[in-house]
Amino acid sequence: MRRAVTRPPLYVRRPFLAGLLRQLPLLAVLGVVGAGLLMVGVGHWRQGLAVVGAALVGAGLLRAVLPVRRVGFLAVRSRPVDVVLMAGTGLLLTVLALLIPAG
Template sequence: MTRPPLYVRRPFLAGLVRQLPLLAVLLVVGVGLLLVTFEHWRWGLVVVGLALVGAALLRLLLPVRRVGFLAVRSRPVDVVLLAVVGVVLTAVALAIPGG
């Protein structure tokens, strides 16, 4: 006798597992915002930028059924937008003099 899939046995848990990539990105963004709050704005913005680059990599590498709400548009559009915004945010944060 085969067991039914997880989404049938425990739909809430299956939905939560599907959103783990987004949860990981949001957790890293939260750490970055916490750094900004405690006046380490440059490193906070670098962390947020790298979180967006990481989101782009997750969107690129994970199949659609595993990526959850990181999939908003088509894969190429999501990857390019997340990567470009992440790289630009990181570059601007590191390029501003003083700190």
């Protein structure tokens, strides 16, 4: 009978890769925020701020559904506080950006 060969976990075999994979939610949020800020920079400030707000709402949703070992640096405080602050700030930013009258 063959014995099963157990491999060490990824964080032991490749710690850099494991750390990078753990930060994928944060990198995704930062990518969307960067795209929104680029839109603000080229003159589409209303749409850009709406994209940044949507990224923050998405960060709140990711924080709400992902386990602590997968969420990386999106976990700063307790889960309820993180979700309320990120999603609330994103919603408020989006609403304010869309409500300001175009000049």
